[in-house]
Amino acid sequence: MFSGVAGIINRGHKVKGTVVLMRKNALDINELTSAKSVSGIVGGVASIVGGAIGSTVDTLTSFVGRSVAFKLISATAADRNGRGKVGKQTWLEGLVTSISTLLDGQDAFHLHFEWDSDMGIPGAFYVENFMQGEFFLVSLTLEDIPNHGSIHFVCNSWIYNSKKYKTDRIFFANKTYLPSETPEPLIYYREEELKTLRGDGTGERKEWERIYDYDVYNDLGEPDKKDTLARPVLGGNSTLPYPRRGRTGRKPTRKDPKSESRGDFFYLPRDEAFGHLKSNDFLVYILKSASQNVIPQLRSAVTLQFNQPEFNTFDDVRSLYDGGIKLPTNALSQLSPVPLFKEVLRTDGEAALKFPVPKVIQVDRSGWMTDEEFAREMIAGVNPHIIRKLEEFPPKSKLDSQLYGDNTSTITKEHLEPNMGGVTVDQALQSSKLFILDHHDPIFPYLRKINATDTKAYATRTILFLQNDGTLKPLAIELSRPHPQEDSYGPVSNVYLPKSEGVEASIWLLAKAFVVVNDSCFHQLVSPWWNTHAVVEPFIIATNRHLSVVHPINKLLLPHYRDTMNINAPARNVLVNAEGIIESTFLWGGYSLEMSAVAYRNWNFKEQGLPYDLLKRGVAVEDPASPHGVRLLIEDYPYASDGLEIWAAIKEWVEEYVNFYYKSDAAIAQDSELQAFWKEVVEVGHGDLKDKPWWYKMQTRAELIEASSILIWVASALHAAVNFGQYPYGGYILNRPTKSRRFMPEKGSAGYDELSKNFQKAYLRTITPKNDTLTDLTIIEVLSGHASDELYLGQRAEGDLWTSDSKPIEALKRFGKKLAEIEKKLIERNNDEALRNRSGPVKMPYTLLYPPSSEEGLTCRGIPNSVYI
Incomplete structure (x- = not known):
């Protein structure tokens, strides 16, 4: 594109440029979350607001002087070292007020570059900030370059004083290149920028730095503060494996050299911080x-x-x-x-x-109590990807029998068959009619520790039967506790059956509550947290370290990384830290993150793709005749049926994109940046699982398409499915309690007597107490809401300017249209009264995977591009 253009620009030609800047945000999320008290927050807000207003005025006026300098770099003309020629320095000029496309908080400025004929076509530029304060550089557009037209640079980066940087800040035009196709004058700049982003792995990171590096989760505890705040290191070992987080380089604690000290400031690469409205x-x-x-x-x-x-x-x-x-x-x-x-x-x-009224009780306040709704939420609720087909009876355990005894389920055929309408267990197994929500193995090894605190819990198994009307019917719940003597004696288990009258009905509702408490904990610590937030972060780090901003796969994945590291860092500070929100208000308490690490042992990247997940759980079978290659055994499975539509659209878009840039499998193997990226994801980012045989070898286009589709699915649709229903379902604590504080009462006990006389009081004394409920509702309301400027699947912040290649732009638009068509199909499903699982007894349609967009706030719909909250 740039070859043979030397001399097309007349000597002394002035190239006009327009720079768009975002004013320094007055309300910086990181500054606010570091406040230590209410009065500190109040004072901090006043200080930040006042300071930022002043600095914004100073910044806007100083831009007119010699405060910000730019130098263009040629993509076609090289100096004696083979590097693109660097043009003369030019300064930001006056404010432009007539650009209608500017967003709120943005300002545009003129530039005029001297660009002689022997300089060729610009492909990059340097920028220097000589002011004390930083600003957010949105873009640069060069206009009317002779015989070429405009060149657009997407920047979206914070620019600090030039003395803060060891290397000059550089940005590249929106042209997309595989490494082997990079114009020779830009090769040096491409490689040097990646070296800058990788850093040298030493020192404590500073606010203005953009270095991406890895570390284990060793910053959750505060052992120097008190012994009870010590927490084990997650990651770096096979016992407690974990994905890697971004390295900060803070000093170790005094009491535990393996743990990192904490403080008010937590580093993340500066461009990962919120730079938008x-x-x-x-x-x-x-x-x-x-x-x-x-x-x-x-x-x-x-x-x-x-x-x-x-x-x-x-x-x-x-x-x-x-x-x-x-x-x-x-x-x-x-x-x-x-x-x-x-x-x-x-x-x-x-x-x-x-608080807002949760959707689960907006129409029917008692529907949550029904068995049908209890079961429906396993396939259409906030944690709809755990239930699996029952493969054997009775259910067995994978726990080490030497340590934990015989954990085979005590549920018998005699328990189940009276409620199966004449169908036997063997017949139901053969016809794929029995399913299980199994929260036994993950929690049982920790039960003795958990029950030594003020919480009381069971390991649970729930058996369900698929009825002819397509709904699931719970048949039995097994509650298991460790043997009074020791774990090796195996569990002490009781089986509870559905009842609709008298105290037995209250016992059954309590049994369901114990199941939901386990599901709530597993959901919070596994489903959104490490299965989306934590597992995506190593991909973000590896992408920035090895895939240049001009690499096609960087451009493909970038929207799906937006704000993930920026939400993960404060989450480690106030949500999943020792005695943070999760430990304080959820059953697993101080063992929460440790237990999530145990669950990560079984993580399989390939199985995160929806069809593979459904096949693994046995809720679908391969079927070449089916539109998606799989057939659901629970036909009316809202999460799965809607998700398959989204999955297919994502994969179609990714396939078209990858095949545009890679014309053969050989091009995959020869892509040095892609190979370095994937090697580091496997061996470092998810290094505790690097020896697993399921990792893609990344040698073919098919592998790249699958891996990219899985990553996009996890960051967008999977996260939406398990996140934005938290308040709509869990905002009513009776429906999704997070704690259990008393064991099931036995006949003849005072607890049993209380249950028979005042069920509601006994139920409420068993589940999450009032104060913890206030905390839970406050937090999950935040976690469940959409922001006003959120970007959804199929959307790009840069519009059509994210690449200069027209075919990928057209393909993305087709992807967006496909998603809009899918939403219409999902609305039709929700209007089909024959599909009883779509709304259930609570009359709450399944909308979590409505894809194109959402209004701001608690909408229970819309698929954002990324794990941003």
């Missing part, structure tokens, strides 16, 4: 999720005023949404200096803590 929306949420500050104040206020740390009736729980909890004036006095706390508390002039 959603930071403004997140102010409310940041304040709201300041777990060590606001939530304790609210909990204390509620306890002091009412002296009632427990809900006594289901109506008490529903009052959180109907009327709210009245707060005492002294509590508000500490919160009122922050104006936006009015939104947090939803006071509307009233001192009340009030």
